[in-house]
Amino acid sequence: MCLGIPGRVVSLHDDGGLLMGTIDFAGTTRDVCLAYLAPDIAVGDYALVHVGFAIAKVDEEEARRTFEALSAMSQLDELDWLAEVADKGLGAL
Numbered sequence: 001m002c003l004g005i006p007g008r009v010v011s012l013h014d015d016g017g018l019l020m021g022t023i024d025f026a027g028t029t030r031d032v033c034l035a036y037l038a039p040d041i042a043v044g045d046y047a048l049v050h051v052g053f054a055i056a057k058v059d060e061e062e063a064r065r066t067f068e069a070l071s072a073m074s075q076l077d078e079l080d081w082l083a084e085v086a087d088k089g090l091g092a093l
Contacts, residue, residue: 003054004048005070006063012043023049
């Protein structure tokens with residue numbers, strides 16, 4: 001099963017020719033490779049992230065629905081940092 005987590009792009013930077021970005025998962029941030037979505041991704045956009053790679057651009061509502069579905073299925077319990085995000089809710093998204 002592929003587990004993609006939605007988050008908001010808060011910054012962009014180049015790392016050796018690859019587009020990278022900092023993604024905010026409701027208060028927890030991670031650096032993510034955005035190369036698959038370049039040049040169509042920008043600060044403020046939402047992306048679906050799987051193992052450090054943004055695999056799809058999604059709108060805010062889709063990000064919210066995806067996050068809620070994962071939370072309802074208890075899939076977030078498998079990831080400690082994501083469990084904290086789930087506890088905070090989506091207010092920061």
